[in-house]
Amino acid sequence: MAHAKPTVSLQARNVSKSFTSGDIRSTVLHDLTLDVRAGELTLISGPSGCGKSTLLAILSGLQRPDGGQVFALEQDLNHLDTRALERFRLLHTGFVFQGFNLFPALNALEQVELPLSYLGLSPAEARRRAMASLEEVGLGPRMKLRPSELSGGEKQRVAIARALAKEPDLLFADEPTSALDAANGQIVIDILHRIARAHGTTVLCVSHDPRLVGHADRVLAMEDGRILSDRVPSQTSTPTSGLEEPSA
Numbered sequence: 001m002a003h004a005k006p007t008v009s010l011q012a013r014n015v016s017k018s019f020t021s022g023d024i025r026s027t028v029l030h031d032l033t034l035d036v037r038a039g040e041l042t043l044i045s046g047p048s049g050c051g052k053s054t055l056l057a058i059l060s061g062l063q064r065p066d067g068g069q070v071f072a073l074e075q076d077l078n079h080l081d082t083r084a085l086e087r088f089r090l091l092h093t094g095f096v097f098q099g100f101n102l103f104p105a106l107n108a109l110e111q112v113e114l115p116l117s118y119l120g121l122s123p124a125e126a127r128r129r130a131m132a133s134l135e136e137v138g139l140g141p142r143m144k145l146r147p148s149e150l151s152g153g154e155k156q157r158v159a160i161a162r163a164l165a166k167e168p169d170l171l172f173a174d175e176p177t178s179a180l181d182a183a184n185g186q187i188v189i190d191i192l193h194r195i196a197r198a199h200g201t202t203v204l205c206v207s208h209d210p211r212l213v214g215h216a217d218r219v220l221a222m223e224d225g226r227i228l229s230d231r232v233p234s235q236t237s238t239p240t241s242g243l244e245e246p247s248a
């Protein structure tokens, strides 16, 4: 079967970021250049503190880099003011975090419906989308349950359904399996993979969980704010390809 060339949906060009704590200034991202493609689950792996979450926050427009450029869906995020950036995130991005971030008083269906109201959808359309997303993550029969009645894996699936219902082009997941046991972690990563394939979504996941490596389409290994390797796990390790080259 012929495959169309994958679209590059996220680009970092010579991105750098430092933080100051007291008198100490530490560089967390060093002149980092990277392309991420649509329709793939890309995993950024690496030890704690190497800069994974900072990179995800910059690529998703949650944080601004000190230097360099980020293009998301061909928009230069540096050119968007705070309001435009918020709107960009509302329209095009979904987020999944380690801690689920669910409201204790809402059932699964209400959790997923809530953010859809900010998109201006009618209540009927919001309900339709929320139900479809919950079905897609296998929670159709449990959509009336509250977080206290759901397992950790199910809570994370609600969080994924909430992100998915927005139909985002870009889905960012920060340590989505860290709080889960092996079986539930596996289910979550399979769902993220399926979303990338089925919807053509760009799924960018950061994790130091080595169990995820074999399930990603592509694995970028990070250390000390740099990307050390870029490989496709099902194939033999390939050298970094053009990662550190400046933009054309």
Ligand SMILES: Nc1ncnc2c1ncn2[C@@H]1O[C@H](COP(=O)(O)OP(=O)(O)OP(=O)(O)O)[C@@H](O)[C@H]1O
Pocket: 019, 020, 021, 028, 046, 047, 048, 049, 050, 051, 052, 053, 054, 055, 208
């Ligand atoms: N807002 C901030 N202010 C000061 N330092 C920060 C800030 N955010 C991150 N850092 C520092 O930047 C470094 C990288 O943090 P980051 O969270 O990106 O790493 P990580 O690879 O995601 O780690 P983990 O796997 O533990 O989540 C750490 O040393 C962290 O303490």
